[in-house]
Amino acid sequence: MTDESERRTTARVDWDAAAATFDDEPDHGLRDPEVRAAWADRLRAWLPGRPADVLDLGCGTGSLALLAAERGHRVTGVDLSPAMVDLARAKTAGRDAVFLVGDAAAPPVGERRFDAVLVRHVLWTLPGPGRVLRHWSGLLRPGGRLVLVEGVWGAVSPVGIPAARLTALLEPIASDVRTEPLSDEPALWGGPVTDERYAVVATV
Numbered sequence: 001m002t003d004e005s006e007r008r009t010t011a012r013v014d015w016d017a018a019a020a021t022f023d024d025e026p027d028h029g030l031r032d033p034e035v036r037a038a039w040a041d042r043l044r045a046w047l048p049g050r051p052a053d054v055l056d057l058g059c060g061t062g063s064l065a066l067l068a069a070e071r072g073h074r075v076t077g078v079d080l081s082p083a084m085v086d087l088a089r090a091k092t093a094g095r096d097a098v099f100l101v102g103d104a105a106a107p108p109v110g111e112r113r114f115d116a117v118l119v120r121h122v123l124w125t126l127p128g129p130g131r132v133l134r135h136w137s138g139l140l141r142p143g144g145r146l147v148l149v150e151g152v153w154g155a156v157s158p159v160g161i162p163a164a165r166l167t168a169l170l171e172p173i174a175s176d177v178r179t180e181p182l183s184d185e186p187a188l189w190g191g192p193v194t195d196e197r198y199a200v201v202a203t204v
């Protein structure tokens with residue numbers, strides 16, 4: 001996430017309006033083959049090794065959903081923005097991926113359960129992240145995992161959720177919590193970054 005997208009998020013961005021240009025950021029659109037390959041490698045490591053049911057919350061334009069579907073996963077994406085969902089559907093056409101308009105904090109998936117809940121750059125914007133994480137863990141089958149990609153952006157007025165806080169919130173929920181620092185991985189971001197970026201894979 002760039003400084004510009006941080007500012008937009010903090011200002012309670014109109015995600016429908018942002019959708020058309022969202023993919024212009026290297027880590028959003030994954031148009032650069034090197035950036036795309038870097039995220040594909042990470043998802044391969046973070047998601048189950050066999051085809052699985054993956055719930056991508058706050059899925060945006062579906063870039064990660066597409067990578068997951070390309071690995072054979074069955075993807076359900078949820079986003080509050082109909083414009084984002086439209087773009088995600090177009091991006092994943094022909095793949096095993098469905099998209100719903102809804103709140104990531106209470107996804108409209110009924111009694112369905114998943115092998116992995118994937119969330120990138122969304123948790124920190126939701127009120128009550130501890131409560132939200134508990135709800136997400138309840139959407140998992142036994143042995144399922146939360147794959148959370150988050151960070152802290154900006155130097156002057158930082159926004160986001162530090163890894164230490166997220167892992168503390170996960171402690172009562174998950175049996176195994178692994179944190180992977182991502183700040184020193186320019187290929188993921190389309191260039192060097194200096195702020196805190198990380199992924200947490202938590203098995204419940």
Ligand SMILES: C[S@@+](CC[C@H](N)C(=O)[O-])C[C@H]1O[C@@H](n2cnc3c(N)ncnc32)[C@H](O)[C@@H]1O
Pocket residue numbers: 001015016027028057058059060061062063064078079080081084102103104105119120121122125126
């Ligand atoms: C920074 S973007 C991240 C998109 C995607 N996860 C990615 O990494 O490319 C945040 C996304 O979350 C969505 N969003 C924000 N609040 C949401 C909520 N409460 N429920 C569902 N989606 C939400 C926005 O519409 C937007 O698509």
